[in-house]
Amino acid sequence: MHLYVAPLQCSNYSVINKIVSFLSDYFSLTVSVIEIPVDVSTAFNKERGQYFSTRLLSDAFSLTSHLDGKILLIAEFDLFVPVFTYVFGEAQLNGRMSIISLCRLHEEFYSDQTDDALLLERAIKESLHEIGHNFGLIHCRDWNCVMHSSQGIEEVDIKGQVYCNSCKKSIPAKQSSLNI
Numbered sequence: 001m002h003l004y005v006a007p008l009q010c011s012n013y014s015v016i017n018k019i020v021s022f023l024s025d026y027f028s029l030t031v032s033v034i035e036i037p038v039d040v041s042t043a044f045n046k047e048r049g050q051y052f053s054t055r056l057l058s059d060a061f062s063l064t065s066h067l068d069g070k071i072l073l074i075a076e077f078d079l080f081v082p083v084f085t086y087v088f089g090e091a092q093l094n095g096r097m098s099i100i101s102l103c104r105l106h107e108e109f110y111s112d113q114t115d116d117a118l119l120l121e122r123a124i125k126e127s128l129h130e131i132g133h134n135f136g137l138i139h140c141r142d143w144n145c146v147m148h149s150s151q152g153i154e155e156v157d158i159k160g161q162v163y164c165n166s167c168k169k170s171i172p173a174k175q176s177s178l179n180i
Helices: 013-026 053-063 116-134 153-158
Strands: 002-008 030-033 050-052 070-075 089-091 097-101
Touching: 002 013, 002 053, 013 030, 013 070, 013 116, 050 053, 053 070, 053 089, 053 097, 070 116, 089 116, 097 116, 116 153
Parallel strands: 002 030, 002 070, 070 097
Antiparallel strands: 089 097
């Protein structure tokens, strides 16, 4: 099986390459970067100043029917779904499409500090989380599990960096754990 990583108007290739490297080491999947010509402007909501993640997933889905495997979209712009103020990501449960946004994962969003290592840790956690949904995992009660739900950045930082023993049974992982 294949795992595709597709940047959407995301120019932070340093982070993307590190995510791809981590995912390649973690999963027993072939991981590669692809381009998907999604017109992100159709998902922009002027009133909110954000992009509707479900619409982006739908648009990308229709453009990738020829691909076999899971697809992780990575954006730098802010995402939302109507019931939440914002989301770090979204995924199709038992599906093939997921998306994360780096926007609110940057420490600069919350303070005047730049922390590239923290950005990468947060991005990998959210990538693993959304890919977990693609493999059928729901939110986990275990705070040490990357599948724990995160309503705010503090919860992203607190939760674990890998799947718990119960969740990892559903994941095609090469290794039981890897340090971010």
